[in-house]
Amino acid sequence: MNINGFTETGTWYKGNLHCHSTNSDGLLKPDEVAALYKEHGYHFLAISDHDLYSDYRNELGSDTFLILPALEASAVLYEDESKTERLRIHHIHGILGTEEMQKNAEHNLFHHLEYYPPRLFYGNWDGAAVAQELQDDLKKHGCITTYNHPVWSRVREDEFIDIEGCTAMEIFNYGTVNESATGVDSLHWDVMLRKGKKIFAVASDDNHNDGIVEDSFGGYIVVKAEKLNHESIVQAIVDGNYYSSSGPEIFDWGIRDNVAYVQCSSVNRVNFIAGNYINAGGCVVSRSGKDDITEARFALRGNEDYIRVECTDRHGNTAWTNPIFLKGLR
Known part of the structure; x- marks a missing residue:
């Protein structure tokens, strides 16, 4: 996909x-x-x-x-x-x-x-x-x-x-x-x-x-x-x-070969928010505690109704994508 x-x-x-x-x-x-x-x-x-x-x-x-x-x-x-x-x-x-x-x-x-x-x-x-x-x-x-x-x-x-x-x-x-x-x-x-x-x-x-x-x-x-x-x-x-x-930039995002991805300004954390089942979605968190993430990926499991992304810097400022609606596409 x-x-x-x-x-x-x-x-x-x-x-x-x-x-x-x-x-x-x-x-x-x-x-x-x-x-x-x-x-x-x-x-x-x-x-x-x-x-x-x-x-x-x-x-x-x-x-x-x-x-x-x-x-x-x-x-x-x-x-x-x-x-x-x-x-x-x-x-x-x-x-x-x-x-x-x-x-x-x-x-x-x-x-x-x-x-x-x-x-x-x-x-x-x-x-x-x-x-x-x-x-x-x-x-x-x-x-x-x-x-x-x-x-x-x-x-x-x-x-x-x-x-x-x-x-x-x-x-x-x-x-x-x-x-x-x-x-x-x-x-x-x-x-x-x-x-x-x-x-x-x-x-x-x-x-x-x-x-x-x-x-x-x-x-x-x-x-x-x-x-x-x-x-x-x-x-x-x-x-x-x-x-x-409220601060970060998002340059590109989407799904490529069933993997959700995002490219953004330097942030501390990226959340892939998904529906509809428990444990849907995933997070990529900086191990250094600094704003050193500019790209993140998450492999879709195939049962998500939608996927959206949040990119948050170490001060809590966040950028939000809109969802990609997946239900019915597979």
Whole structure:
């Protein structure tokens, strides 16, 4: 079996999909936050303010820096109608989809600075049904979606793992990592994958730039696309043709002669995560304790439903591939 984890052609583009501005609870204006990410070598940015869709493509975008129209939609379970305490929350990104998705949208496409009211609940809710309805509505508006920071959101597993139609789950959120250590969650991603869901992952900043915690340039995706334009970048995300990272780089990965392999920047550990049986997968760990691994391999046993790779340096910074789905290929 031979499968490439990335397309053979294309250029690497770095971007942040989760970003806030003064249009919601961020400190920087949209033009200021766009300039900041451009200065730090990013190629694209989704300005995704709370419950407010924005489209700054013409105003802030250029041939070398792409703005993805987006919003972070909300459904909130409050303890009671005083709205003093939030018990759980669904945050789902809607990012403007491909031309075909826009053409086939059942509802009107969102317009610039359109308010998308949060769904509010008190005391109790059917969390799974609420999440699915929110996801479905965003899709009907021509968006791709990501399910954001479930640990921070305090949602129970059964309130989101069966959601259908999400492109990706946010497994690393730099802002909430530094705010309250609630930003890492690959566990529930694997639960979803083991259930047979074909869902990808993203790392992001969730930056507010308010100075309370460090929340910029710590989580991102690196997309391999033919061009730096909306259609190519979004299609690459839909196809899973990218990796997520909090630091390390992944240059190539895939399966060659039934052996999973990865080539990466210097790391301390490589995890080959596989489903679906106990003891599936394997690890390659540096014997020196240093970041001296740049290539690793793992021979597949033939019963894996999927395989994905994590590359982690000695400081704990990680890069994640998306899965290669194997069930049904043999």
